[in-house]
Amino acid sequence: MAATDNTQNPAMEREGALTRFLRATEIDSRMLGMLGALLVIWVGFDLASAIVRGGDGLLGGTFLTPRNLWILLVQTSSIAVMTTGMVLIIVMRHIDLSVGSVLGFTAVCIGTMQVYWLGPALGVGHPAIWIITLILGLALGAAIGALHGTLIAYFGIPSFIVTLGGLIVWRGAAWSVIRGETVAPMDKNFKLIGGGISGITPGSIGATASWILGLIICAAIVALIYLGRQQRKRFNFTLKPVWAEVLLAVVGCAAVVGITWVLNAYYWPKGVVDRWALQTGAVVPPEGLNISFGYSIPVLIALFVGIAMTFVANRTRFGRYVYAIGGNPEAAELAGINTKKITLMVFSLMGMLAAISASISSARLDSATNALGQFDELYVIAAAVIGGTSLAGGLGTIYGAMLGALVMQSLQSGMTLLNFESATKDMVVGCVLVFAVFVDQVYQRRVK
Amino acid sequence: MTTHTHGHKHPTEVPRSSPPLIEMRDISIAFGGIKAVDHASVNLYPGEVVGLLGHNGAGKSTLIKILSGAYKRDHGDILINGAKVDITNPRDAKALGIETIYQTLALADNVDAAANLYLGRELRTRWGTLDDVAMEAECRQVMGRLNPNFRRFKEPVKALSGGQRQSVAIARAIHFNARILIMDEPTAALGPQETAQVGELIKQLKAEGIGIFLISHDIHDVFDLADRLTVMKNGRVVGTARTTDVDHDEVLGMIIAGKCPPGAIPGPGALQTASAAA
Numbered sequence: 220m221a222a223t224d225n226t227q228n229p230a231m232e233r234e235g236a237l238t239r240f241l242r243a244t245e246i247d248s249r250m251l252g253m254l255g256a257l258l259v260i261w262v263g264f265d266l267a268s269a270i271v272r273g274g275d276g277l278l279g280g281t282f283l284t285p286r287n288l289w290i291l292l293v294q295t296s297s298i299a300v301m302t303t304g305m306v307l308i309i310v311m312r313h314i315d316l317s318v319g320s321v322l323g324f325t326a327v328c329i330g331t332m333q334v335y336w337l338g339p340a341l342g343v344g345h346p347a348i349w350i351i352t353l354i355l356g357l358a359l360g361a362a363i364g365a366l367h368g369t370l371i372a373y374f375g376i377p378s379f380i381v382t383l384g385g386l387i388v389w390r391g392a393a394w395s396v397i398r399g400e401t402v403a404p405m406d407k408n409f410k411l412i413g414g415g416i417s418g419i420t421p422g423s424i425g426a427t428a429s430w431i432l433g434l435i436i437c438a439a440i441v442a443l444i445y446l447g448r449q450q451r452k453r454f455n456f457t458l459k460p461v462w463a464e465v466l467l468a469v470v471g472c473a474a475v476v477g478i479t480w481v482l483n484a485y486y487w488p489k490g491v492v493d494r495w496a497l498q499t500g501a502v503v504p505p506e507g508l509n510i511s512f513g514y515s516i517p518v519l520i521a522l523f524v525g526i527a528m529t530f531v532a533n534r535t536r537f538g539r540y541v542y543a544i545g546g547n548p549e550a551a552e553l554a555g556i557n558t559k560k561i562t563l564m565v566f567s568l569m570g571m572l573a574a575i576s577a578s579i580s581s582a583r584l585d586s587a588t589n590a591l592g593q594f595d596e597l598y599v600i601a602a603a604v605i606g607g608t609s610l611a612g613g614l615g616t617i618y619g620a621m622l623g624a625l626v627m628q629s630l631q632s633g634m635t636l637l638n639f640e641s642a643t644k645d646m647v648v649g650c651v652l653v654f655a656v657f658v659d660q661v662y663q664r665r666v667k
Numbered sequence: 668m669t670t671h672t673h674g675h676k677h678p679t680e681v682p683r684s685s686p687p688l689i690e691m692r693d694i695s696i697a698f699g700g701i702k703a704v705d706h707a708s709v710n711l712y713p714g715e716v717v718g719l720l721g722h723n724g725a726g727k728s729t730l731i732k733i734l735s736g737a738y739k740r741d742h743g744d745i746l747i748n749g750a751k752v753d754i755t756n757p758r759d760a761k762a763l764g765i766e767t768i769y770q771t772l773a774l775a776d777n778v779d780a781a782a783n784l785y786l787g788r789e790l791r792t793r794w795g796t797l798d799d800v801a802m803e804a805e806c807r808q809v810m811g812r813l814n815p816n817f818r819r820f821k822e823p824v825k826a827l828s829g830g831q832r833q834s835v836a837i838a839r840a841i842h843f844n845a846r847i848l849i850m851d852e853p854t855a856a857l858g859p860q861e862t863a864q865v866g867e868l869i870k871q872l873k874a875e876g877i878g879i880f881l882i883s884h885d886i887h888d889v890f891d892l893a894d895r896l897t898v899m900k901n902g903r904v905v906g907t908a909r910t911t912d913v914d915h916d917e918v919l920g921m922i923i924a925g926k927c928p929p930g931a932i933p934g935p936g937a938l939q940t941a942s943a944a945a
């Protein structure tokens with residue numbers, strides 16, 4: 220620390236400690252703000268629920284319990300997956316209002332294939348069913364997105380109109396496929412995608428695998444920081460101070476360990492343990508058996524999608540072009556970028572992500588209805604915007620949007636715990652969206 | 668390289684051994700009812716600087732945007748080294764070695780200087796991912812030549828000053844071994860010192876055999892740097908002259924009144940009475 224204190228530049232001294240800290244660590248101040256907001260929401264709900272009812276949460280409530288946090292993450296995953304695509308769409312100055320309907324339509328198609336076609340044809344529970352229907356579902360979502368993208372890019376119809384049409388059309392199509400009936404139950408392997416327990420097979424990976432995964436992620440964080448530093452050294456660029464790099468690595472790893480610990484602290488309910496003991500012949504000691512859930516499959520899917528989409532956005536040409544087009548479409552065109560093709564690809568990607576969320580949602584509910592995913596488009600857009608994506612285009616991050624999804628879901632879950640009516644919840648969430656954007660704009664103006 | 672034979676009193680084309688590097692022949696384009704460019708012809712030889720002059724709205728930017736692939740012409744031909752080429756988009760033009768500094772600079776404001784420098788032709792690692800560090804290293808080198816005081820490599824170009832943004836646009840045009848360089852008002856946002864620097868750069872590029880179209884509102888710049896000049900008015904070419912064959916006042920007459928002096932070859936936009944009087 221002492222070395223950084225001899226500032227030669229008087230302007231540097233005038234900067235606040237926080238500014239200097241953010242500059243050294245290159246942390247996005249908006250992300251800190253979001254994490255702060257999340258903390259306030261979580262603490263607030265735990266305290267509020269402590270007053271209402273009391274529980275075994277961190278602060279005496281029912282919010283900061285392993286069970287609630289585990290469920291919170293599972294509930295976030297569907298919106299979180301879709302919002303990663305919505306970021307790219309909004310960055311490109313487009314919008315996709317159809318994602319909820321596309322989710323519903325692909326879900327009923329997946330359900331129909333499982334229950335009415337492949338189930339009878341291959342035998343119910345056949346191990347190929349989940350993979351075939353998942354692949355076909357993703358292909359269907361991508362094809363729908365490609366259709367939207369073609370109309371927008373090559374026919375010049377505004378994305379707002381195309382996807383508003385899509386919102387109506389695909390919801391109707393979902394109804395037509397199943398005539399308003401509920402398709403259930405989903406394939407027993409497919410069901411695990413939702414994170415629930417199918418028979419005695421949990422849709423999560425358990426304590427040991429969770430710890431291994433956590434350690435791998437920690438190692439990856441350290442390796443990324445180290446390799447980035449080596450790379451910059453090789454080209455003689457200025458380096459972040461060592462303390463900043465170490466701090467980032469430590470905080471990152473601590474967060475991963477903490478999350479892993481919490482998810483592992485949520486145990487199978489007693490009924491499932493008994494059923495499991497009965498079927499496997501295991502002996503349950505009289506004081507009960509703690510079998511951890513650990514990372515659930517939908518959360519792992521969301522995590523994987525988040526990492527993959529961050530990679531796509533930051534490390535590939537495609538991602539670079541998406542941002543460049545959002546910053547200045549004319550300049551991108553003049554630089555020789557095929558902006559139409561990129562537009563088509565982004566919408567196709569969005570469709571595929573909606574299909575992933577369709578799988579998560581229908582697997583979680585163990586059924587598909589034509590109403591599945593209704594209003595999801597609004598939550599997905601809201602998550603992206605709360606996460607710092609600018610509707611003017613050119614600005615937005617994947618992790619920000621995913622954090623935005625977590626903030627929204629935290630509000631919803633917390634209010635549910637406090638027994639708010641769903642109408643009240645809707646009103647609060649709507650107000651929070653407007654307020655978040657207002658705060659962000661005030662902040663942006665002050666930064667300039 | 669062509670040798671320039673001086674001392675011609677008559678406005679005849681200098682005989683040259685090779686066809687022009689670029690020839691734009693009888694180019695027209697209309698937006699709605701407006702004929703932005705109307706049967707214009709210009710050409711350019713290797714190692715030559717041709718100044719394009721004219722009032723705002725004369726059609727200069729539109730003409731060169733046809734060459735750079737930004738607009739598709741309604742009529743006319745483009746020839747490179749005597750062979751017709753088909754330029755239908757900016758990629759075609761770049762593939763032919765035509766680089767452009769647009770009047771609007773055409774930068775993606777939300778990404779940094781290196782990303783703009785390499786926009787559309789990013790360096791990649793052997794895994795196919797963006798090699799941002801290598802791009803930044805190259806960018807530091809190029810910008811070091813053009814604008815030694817430039818340090819803001821990490822910021823989106825939106826945060827840069829007008830002159831810095833212009834340096835980024837210039838860097839992008841000269842970094843990829845252009846054969847033909849189009850500069851649309853390249854010094855508009857620059858101070859006197861930076862303008863002089865761009866002048867030096869143009870001389871250096873010219874010495875390397877690159878052909879340059881230089882659009883400028885400053886007649887003095889054009890006389891200093893250009894070998895020939897073409898004046899446009901209302902989308903049409905008033906005339907083309909070697910800078911040694913005309914003087915400032917004559918060129919002002921071309922720009923303002925469309926009057927083609929005896930030292931210039933008249934184009935379709937020249938005042939009829941002027942050519943009759945000559």
Ligand SMILES: Nc1ncnc2c1ncn2[C@@H]1O[C@H](COP(=O)(O)OP(=O)(O)O)[C@@H](O)[C@H]1O
Pocket residue numbers: 698701702703721722723724725726727728729730
């Ligand atoms: N994209 C466009 N759409 C409609 N009109 C245009 C467009 N581009 C240029 N014009 C018109 O064409 C004429 C020539 O413009 P421009 O080439 O920019 O002139 P200059 O560069 O000589 O100032 C002007 O009347 C301008 O309004």
Ligand SMILES: [Mg+2]
Pocket residue numbers: 724727728729770851
């Ligand atoms: Mg112009």
